[in-house]
Amino acid sequence: TAKLSPEKLLCQLRDRVNVTMIQGSDGPFDTSEWQQYLPGKSLNETVGHLGHCAVVSSAGSLKSSHLGQEIDSHDAVLRFNGAPIKGFQEDVGQKTTIRLVNSQLVTVEEQQFLREALYNTGILIVWDPAPYHAEIDEWYRKPDYNFFESYKLYRSAHPEQPFYILNPKMQWQLWDILQENSLEHIQPNPPSSGMLGIVIMMTLCDEVDVYEFLPSKRQTDICHYYQKFHDRACTMGAYHPLLFEKNLVKHINQGTDEDIYIQGKVTLPGFRNVHC
Numbered sequence: 001t002a003k004l005s006p007e008k009l010l011c012q013l014r015d016r017v018n019v020t021m022i023q024g025s026d027g028p029f030d031t032s033e034w035q036q037y038l039p040g041k042s043l044n045e046t047v048g049h050l051g052h053c054a055v056v057s058s059a060g061s062l063k064s065s066h067l068g069q070e071i072d073s074h075d076a077v078l079r080f081n082g083a084p085i086k087g088f089q090e091d092v093g094q095k096t097t098i099r100l101v102n103s104q105l106v107t108v109e110e111q112q113f114l115r116e117a118l119y120n121t122g123i124l125i126v127w128d129p130a131p132y133h134a135e136i137d138e139w140y141r142k143p144d145y146n147f148f149e150s151y152k153l154y155r156s157a158h159p160e161q162p163f164y165i166l167n168p169k170m171q172w173q174l175w176d177i178l179q180e181n182s183l184e185h186i187q188p189n190p191p192s193s194g195m196l197g198i199v200i201m202m203t204l205c206d207e208v209d210v211y212e213f214l215p216s217k218r219q220t221d222i223c224h225y226y227q228k229f230h231d232r233a234c235t236m237g238a239y240h241p242l243l244f245e246k247n248l249v250k251h252i253n254q255g256t257d258e259d260i261y262i263q264g265k266v267t268l269p270g271f272r273n274v275h276c
């Protein structure tokens, strides 16, 4: 149902979605207190130039996929929220370069977040649902989840681990493109962590393979590969416009339908390889 050609859509994503992390020079973060907490280096400096990257959704369909080796063969791997590795290497691999977490996890599950070793590997990025096209100031005053104190606690405990706050402007720049390319009205909620992670990797990498965001033949109502919980909304979406995200990703896929069916794999170009 997308209106633009895949090429034009990629150009829109490249040119209109500004993927940046909060910096010490940004609005309410330009205080001496925040300078101690925000990472000194930019995300680009921290990761360097990345070639082939993998994004691993948390979907139940990863179970028994045996995709671990293939996922680990990438230069960098992005994972989400509390998605574990231990005990699941065969299916999801063991490399974690970036972990994108939502602000709900950082606040509501604060105790686990501060304690569990899972979070101590790789680069962390946290994001929070912001009001539609709000300025950073407005969002800072009323975040969806007030994760800032947990962020500071985590930074004090792990000062050497890069931990970024995603600039909230990006989520609505991306949402606008999702809405413009859908025939229906989509829910006015930010895209899922999955969709945000895909676009983050497209800015950092030459090429991005996404696993089980578009479900393979293993599609299941089991929500996560690491839990026994059943809920179709995990795959289809409820709060997040997940179905629309998946239609858009399908539209710009450069791989084959067979790759989706067999491996749940979609291949997308990095923005530096998109020529408009």
Ligand code: NCC
Pocket (backbone or CB within 6 Å): 057, 058, 059, 060, 080, 081, 082, 101, 102, 104, 105, 192, 193, 194, 195, 212, 213, 222, 223, 224, 234, 235, 236, 239, 240
């Ligand atoms: O479940 P979640 O997502 O952590 O999954 C990460 C991303 O994987 C993709 N996914 C997941 C399951 C599935 N069956 N199909 C999929 O395609 C999605 O792209 C998803 O974004 C989130 O987006 O942050 C979310 O987080 C959870 C939860 O907050 C975290 O896991 C922390 O515990 C949300 N669940 C609840 O609030 C109950 C979920 O709605 C969205």
